[in-house]
Amino acid sequence: MAFERFAHRIPHDAPGTVTDLVFFRAGPADAKKKVYLQAALHADEQPGIMVIHHLLPLLQKADADGALNARFVIFPMVNPLGMDQIHFQVHGGRYDDRSGTNFNRKWPDLYKETGKRIAPKLTDDAEENVRIIRETVKSWLDSLDPGPALHKLRHFVMTEAYDADYVLDLHCDNEALNHMFVTPDSMAELTELADWMGSAAQLTAEDSGGGSFDEVWPSLWTRLRAAHPDKPIPFSAVAATLEYRGSADVFDDLGQRDAENLVGFFQSKGLIAGTPARTPEKAPEPTPLNATQIVRATRPGLLAYRVALGDTVEKGQPIADLIALDGPDAFTARTPILAGTSGRVLSRKLTKYVVPGDSVAKIVGTEPLDERGEYLLED
């Protein structure tokens, strides 16, 4: 048994400045399964830090009781570089200052980097293949020499996540109900998590186009399985982005409940011993991410919502009015913004001043939408 705190020092790009990336390990070192959790990769999204604040003592107790059947690696605040982005009293946290890179985009394509090296090594033994695939990924990681602090941070995080059976990345929306972004292969393994989370929507995409952290891991296994149907390759990296409501929803009661629900999920999978305290309600069926409409503003204005989170709307129904802020009808005219699909209102915008292109709401429909194209993320 072990419940330990670690700090990994990352030099900043500016001389003389460093950051300590703190993380925890729990559970028996020789456990067969590994669970990797992180929060606040988008550093402006802190509900996940609160969830992990409440999860850590639960894991510590389970560890002391000998109830952990998996190794847990937890980064409660995985992006200290983003936490440091306070400019003129406003916290950024979503984009790297130097490169403009969204902290949750452009993670390496593991299949592209390692697929060719893995192919000739595959055997007819499933367990051996899992070992070979992970070993090849690790040796690729070991061959890298990351330069900028952003890449140093990403590299270290990947060396802790590469052999995890479960990778859970805790985020939040602007103002939203709990939901998940997940690949279809991972979704098949995470039905219980959706139930335990009280997830209002599980939005599935094989490839959302952005190279987000949660897609890196399952994508490798899904594509290896497709490329080598003659070899036994168990799908071995179940991952998801967990959206814990909106950015302002950082409260003890929510964090405590969400942490207990994660424990319930881990118990349901046998990763923590014990019977779950209750049976959660069933979450709705997953829907394709390209069936969720991102309603966007087409002119500047002030939003006046007509719908609340969780409301069901029909295509063509006004979901908000946009109060004009310029032109001859400024401050008097209201232009309705219409739903482009039928479904449930999953998210809204916390601040109400919008300019063209701003996301106003997400509506979870069931029919794929032509307008969504290849790139499915909101950014």
Ligand SMILES: [Zn+2]
């Ligand atoms: Zn995020």
